[in-house]
Amino acid sequence: MSKLIELKGITKSFDGECVLNSINLYIRDGEFITLLGPSGCGKTTTLRIIGGFETADEGELYFDGHEISDVPPHKRQVNTVFQKYALFPHLNVYENIAFPLRMKKFSEEDIKTRVTDMLKMVALVGFENKSVSTLSGGQQQRVAIARALVSHPKVLLLDEPLGALDLKLRKDMQNELKTIQKAIGITFIYVTHDQEEALSMSDTVVVMADGEIQQIGTPTDIYNEPKNAFVADFIGESNIVDGIMLEDKRVRMSGHTFTCVDGGYAKNEPVDVVVRPEDVDVVKPEDGMLTGIVTNVTFKGVHYEIIVDIGGFKWMIQSTDYVAPDEKIGLFIEPDAIHIMKKSKYSGMFGDYSSFSDEIDQLSDADTAEEF
Amino acid sequence: MKKKSIMHSIAAAPHIFWAALFIILPLIIVIFYAFTDAEGNFSFENILGLSEYGNIFLLSIELSVIATFICLLVGYPLAYIIAKADAKKQKFFIMLLMLPMWTNLLIRTYSIMAILDDGGFLNNLLNTELHIIGTKGAVIFGMVYDFLPYMVLPIYTCISKIPKNMWEAASDLGCSPIRVLTKVIFPLSMSGVISGVTMVFVPSISTFYISQKLGGGTFELIGDTIERQFVSSALNTGAAISFVMMILILISISVMNKFSDPDDGGIII
Numbered sequence: 003m004s005k006l007i008e009l010k011g012i013t014k015s016f017d018g019e020c021v022l023n024s025i026n027l028y029i030r031d032g033e034f035i036t037l038l039g040p041s042g043c044g045k046t047t048t049l050r051i052i053g054g055f056e057t058a059d060e061g062e063l064y065f066d067g068h069e070i071s072d073v074p075p076h077k078r079q080v081n082t083v084f085q086k087y088a089l090f091p092h093l094n095v096y097e098n099i100a101f102p103l104r105m106k107k108f109s110e111e112d113i114k115t116r117v118t119d120m121l122k123m124v125a126l127v128g129f130e131n132k133s134v135s136t137l138s139g140g141q142q143q144r145v146a147i148a149r150a151l152v153s154h155p156k157v158l159l160l161d162e163p164l165g166a167l168d169l170k171l172r173k174d175m176q177n178e179l180k181t182i183q184k185a186i187g188i189t190f191i192y193v194t195h196d197q198e199e200a201l202s203m204s205d206t207v208v209v210m211a212d213g214e215i216q217q218i219g220t221p222t223d224i225y226n227e228p229k230n231a232f233v234a235d236f237i238g239e240s241n242i243v244d245g246i247m248l249e250d251k252r253v254r255m256s257g258h259t260f261t262c263v264d265g266g267y268a269k270n271e272p273v274d275v276v277v278r279p280e281d282v283d284v285v286k287p288e289d290g291m292l293t294g295i296v297t298n299v300t301f302k303g304v305h306y307e308i309i310v311d312i313g314g315f316k317w318m319i320q321s322t323d324y325v326a327p328d329e330k331i332g333l334f335i336e337p338d339a340i341h342i343m344k345k346s347k348y349s350g351m352f353g354d355y356s357s358f359s360d361e362i363d364q365l366s367d368a369d370t371a372e373e374f
Numbered sequence: 375m376k377k378k379s380i381m382h383s384i385a386a387a388p389h390i391f392w393a394a395l396f397i398i399l400p401l402i403i404v405i406f407y408a409f410t411d412a413e414g415n416f417s418f419e420n421i422l423g424l425s426e427y428g429n430i431f432l433l434s435i436e437l438s439v440i441a442t443f444i445c446l447l448v449g450y451p452l453a454y455i456i457a458k459a460d461a462k463k464q465k466f467f468i469m470l471l472m473l474p475m476w477t478n479l480l481i482r483t484y485s486i487m488a489i490l491d492d493g494g495f496l497n498n499l500l501n502t503e504l505h506i507i508g509t510k511g512a513v514i515f516g517m518v519y520d521f522l523p524y525m526v527l528p529i530y531t532c533i534s535k536i537p538k539n540m541w542e543a544a545s546d547l548g549c550s551p552i553r554v555l556t557k558v559i560f561p562l563s564m565s566g567v568i569s570g571v572t573m574v575f576v577p578s579i580s581t582f583y584i585s586q587k588l589g590g591g592t593f594e595l596i597g598d599t600i601e602r603q604f605v606s607s608a609l610n611t612g613a614a615i616s617f618v619m620m621i622l623i624l625i626s627i628s629v630m631n632k633f634s635d636p637d638d639g640g641i642i643i
Contacts, residue, residue: 088543105548
């Protein structure tokens with residue numbers, strides 16, 4: 003797969019505030035790539051620069067080998083599915099989808115063939131003459147996708163397209179988008195703050211924070227080998243503990259020396275150690291590598307979410323076995339469940355569950371959803 | 375629930391009373407006079423006798439249609455430019471637009487007269503002897519000058535309410551900047567255009583002081599005729615003309631509303 007889009011040193015500020023700090027990224031032809039990050043991380047701005055709605059202050063943007071920073075949006079071979087769909091209320095479903103073809107002066111016959119194909123693809127046959135304002139959110143979304151794809155762009159940009167849909171519909175649309183992308187084989191650049199969405203749909207995930215790219219990789223890489231504390235915390239749940247690398251494959255944390263599989267660090271180098279909650283086994287206190295007191299247990303359906311106090315640091319453990327609060331338990335961790343990361347500016351900011359609350363997480367999610 | 379509805383009717387009472395006294399009742403009086411003769415007997419005479427005013431009706435329609443058209447031609451680009459300016463400039467432009475409205479309409483019309491008069495400011499300035507007052511052009515100019523803000527404001531409001539992503543979507547889907555305007559923004563601002571056109575056309579067709587002052591006495595528009603009838607106590611004829619005018623305006627507004635977005639509903643009706 004060849005490089006279709008390349009961003010070199012893209013920098014952008016709004017009102018003196020740096021939103022993107024020298025972004026370098028290339029996107030291959032035909033891949034499903036997701037820009038993932040919390041609100042304000044610069045993911046949407048990156049997408050808007052590719053779409054042509056913003057111009058970078060510095061840096062170069064290549065499309066198929068050509069610099070396109072000065073090319074206006076209507077001349078780019080890139081179409082966008084907007085967050086709130088942006089369907090034209092004065093046109094019906096058929097005319098909305100036909101719109102880009104009319105702008106390109108297609109014949110009436112070609113328009114009919116292509117629009118009908120699109121309607122079939124998004125399962126909206128029979129909706130041609132409906133007014134877009136009478137459609138449900140999911141249906142509007144399909145029209146938006148059909149309208150963006152009908153003129154066969156080389157790249158489809160999707161700006162949190164599922165943000166306004168309810169959970170069930172989101173899941174269905176995720177599958178549908180992935181199916182569409184595979185069927186037509188063009189590049190999708192997808193922006194979301196939902197890590198689960200990113201992991202389940204993408205070929206490549208780009209994790210962004212504070213206007214910088216934190217990590218680029220496949221979903222498995224990003225989950226299993228996070229580069230720093232930010233990525234480890236943002237993708238899934240993580241216990242991030244201060245540790246010292248005694249030598250290759252031996253790390254000391256929480257008063258115990260563990261065997262791990264990572265190496266290549268200096269002797270006695272301070273590191274961040276990541277342990278995923280599902281990789282910790284609960285054992286009897288005397289069999290544990292670490293021991294702690296259970297402070298909180300929440301039933302989550304598939305498993306229990308257990309918060310354990312180990313020497314003042316609170317770990318999260320997911321286990322299918324019930325343990326009672328205030329019980330003393332032992333923790334057993336396999337070597338390959340331990341992931342070592344270099345210290346970064348995000349060290350110490352994440353990964354301790356002392357102030358953890360699901361409600362707070364959900365509240366802040368709702369905030370970000372409304373903000374955009 | 376019942377208690378609440380009593381409260382509602384008590385709250386609504388003053389408004390209903392007001393509407394009945396100052397809107398419904400005068401309408402009934404106008405219709406009553408239009409269909410009675412001087413003795414108060416029912417009669418179609420007034421309405422049938424209106425044919426002699428046919429030319430005045432036509433002239434009024436001609437001038438107000440031209441004035442409305444010019445207002446639209448000037449007003450739409452102006453509204454568009456204001457709506458696209460940044461927030462600070464928008465406030466400033468809107469203030470400039472409203473500024474003349476702080477002065478009474480009559481005084482403004484007199485000022486135009488003073489400027490355009492044969493020995494007036496403009497002729498003195500240019501050292502010419504242009505004869506402007508008393509022409510159709512002067513009356514149309516007066517209408518445009520007086521009523522332009524009523525065209526610009528609704529269109530401006532409408533354009534500035536169009537979400538930013540509509541502009542972006544249009545451009546993304548292949549519209550050049552001109553086509554963004556003609557294919558998306560203009561159709562989406564249609565309800566503003568309709569209310570602008572209505573708000574300029576209605577006062578234009580019924581105006582009397584603009585034609586009196588700027589027409590220099592050579593024109594009589596339908597507003598003048600109505601005024602003349604009432605001043606000379608020909609109440610029945612005046613009422614009949616007013617009644618026909620109302621019907622005409624009603625028809626033109628409902629025709630215009632046919633073009634507006636059904637979701638927005640009629641602006642006036």
